[in-house]
Amino acid sequence: MRITTMGTMVTHLIALVVLGIFTCACGHATFPWTMEHFIKVVEQVETSNPGQGALGLVRVLRSFGGLEDAFVQHFLGPLKDESPILAPEASDFLQAVIGHRVTGKGEEEGVVLTADGTTVALTPLLLGIEAGLLAAGGSDQALSGLYPLTLAKALGLSFLQPHSSPLHTEILGPDGCWDSMTSPRIFALSAPAGGAGLDSAPRLISPWRRGNFRELANTSLLQGWVVESLALYRKLIGDPGLAEGAESETAIKEGVKEFVRRYMECPTIIPRCQWGAKPYRGTPTQLTLPLSFLYVHHTYEPGQPCLSFQQCAANMRSMQRFHQEDRGWDDIGYSFVAGSDGYIYEGRGWHWQGAHTLGHNSRGYGVSFIGDYTATLPSQRSLELVRDRLAACAVGGGG
Numbered sequence: 001m002r003i004t005t006m007g008t009m010v011t012h013l014i015a016l017v018v019l020g021i022f023t024c025a026c027g028h029a030t031f032p033w034t035m036e037h038f039i040k041v042v043e044q045v046e047t048s049n050p051g052q053g054a055l056g057l058v059r060v061l062r063s064f065g066g067l068e069d070a071f072v073q074h075f076l077g078p079l080k081d082e083s084p085i086l087a088p089e090a091s092d093f094l095q096a097v098i099g100h101r102v103t104g105k106g107e108e109e110g111v112v113l114t115a116d117g118t119t120v121a122l123t124p125l126l127l128g129i130e131a132g133l134l135a136a137g138g139s140d141q142a143l144s145g146l147y148p149l150t151l152a153k154a155l156g157l158s159f160l161q162p163h164s165s166p167l168h169t170e171i172l173g174p175d176g177c178w179d180s181m182t183s184p185r186i187f188a189l190s191a192p193a194g195g196a197g198l199d200s201a202p203r204l205i206s207p208w209r210r211g212n213f214r215e216l217a218n219t220s221l222l223q224g225w226v227v228e229s230l231a232l233y234r235k236l237i238g239d240p241g242l243a244e245g246a247e248s249e250t251a252i253k254e255g256v257k258e259f260v261r262r263y264m265e266c267p268t269i270i271p272r273c274q275w276g277a278k279p280y281r282g283t284p285t286q287l288t289l290p291l292s293f294l295y296v297h298h299t300y301e302p303g304q305p306c307l308s309f310q311q312c313a314a315n316m317r318s319m320q321r322f323h324q325e326d327r328g329w330d331d332i333g334y335s336f337v338a339g340s341d342g343y344i345y346e347g348r349g350w351h352w353q354g355a356h357t358l359g360h361n362s363r364g365y366g367v368s369f370i371g372d373y374t375a376t377l378p379s380q381r382s383l384e385l386v387r388d389r390l391a392a393c394a395v396g397g398g399g
């Protein structure tokens with residue numbers, strides 16, 4: 001029984017910690033805020049403090065991040081007086097990079113960039129791993145903290161923020177981009193396996209995190225976790241200024257609904273700033289929504305499917321260059337483009353008319369698969385991404 005529970009739990013955990021709910025960007029630190037750099041520093045912590053074991057190590061990291069309020073302690077217990085040894089620059093980096101918060105300037109701190117172009121928040125990652133390790137050692141209290149610590153409390157608090165907060169226009173966290181996209185080495189967890197593409201890749205990789213999460217949660221479960229976490233939060237920490245009663249119930253209901261739509265129903269869409277788009281030329285024509293059609297194309301050129309964020313982003317830039325400079329269009333023609341890396345790339349997006357299907361551009365979105373598919377099909381995963389996820393996302397969002 002325990003073993004079965006653990007297997008599921010670990011799967012849940014991995015799916016959760018890579019969920020990366022808040023995509024944003026920021027970071028004017030001297031160190032690159034990349035997952036790769038974070039892992040290097042974790043290795044330093046491990047080498048300078050030998051014999052810790054996995055649990056000891058995450059607790060040391062938690063102490064650097066100052067993650068020990070009553071809510072965290074309720075599930076994970078207090079930190080002992082750990083005095084880890086670490087080079088000051090590594091310790092500064094950890095302090096800066098672990099604590100999750102959104103600044104008054106609308107910048108999100110406590111997130112790092114992964115090699116697949118998406119963003120991961122470290123606080124839920126660390127708390128989730130610690131809860132998982134404790135649960136593996138038999139702690140039911142820690143097991144019950146998995147969702148509250150990694151997701152539900154943060155989600156609930158963001159729903160109940162006073163409306164005056166600068167963040168409130170985007171209660172689920174702003175979309176955003178990093179100030180600079182370095183090209184770190186491929187991170188194994190994120191990369192599709194070998195040349196065979198995503199269909200033969202393992203399940204627990206970053207591009208599947210939404211699909212994995214859909215297998216764990218649904219609207220009613222999420223709502224329950226959020227309500228319970230907020231009740232515990234009010235009891236342990238207090239709730240100055242949070243919405244209450246009926247107002248809180250409505251906010252939670254609407255918040256969860258929007259969360260499910262955006263982060264479970266929709267695919268991850270890599271925004272223009274992330275792939276390095278040039279600005280639109282001229283004045284875009286606004287689409288009149290909802291549209292009745294979704295036109296599906298293949299790019300033909302480039303003819304090869306792109307299997308990594310770096311490759312897909314480069315393809316996007318070269319198509320935009322071709323459409324703007326050789327064709328003389330205002331922008332890349334497609335509304336969206338499907339990579340074979342598990343992601344959709346934003347072209348003209350939901351609101352601006354594209355140039356993809358002559359005579360029909362005002363009636364539908366144009367979506368193109370990168371690659372030449374005259375003789376073969378795109379991977380099953382890419383097909384699902386467009387057919388099941390992007391289409392549902394368009395309908396659910398009024399497009």
Ligand SMILES: *[C@@H]1O[C@H](CO)[C@@H](O)[C@H](O)[C@H]1NC(C)=O
Pocket residue numbers: 217218219220221
């Ligand atoms: C949500 O998931 C739970 C647990 O798997 C299940 O019992 C419940 O019926 C689901 N609810 C909906 C609305 O799908």
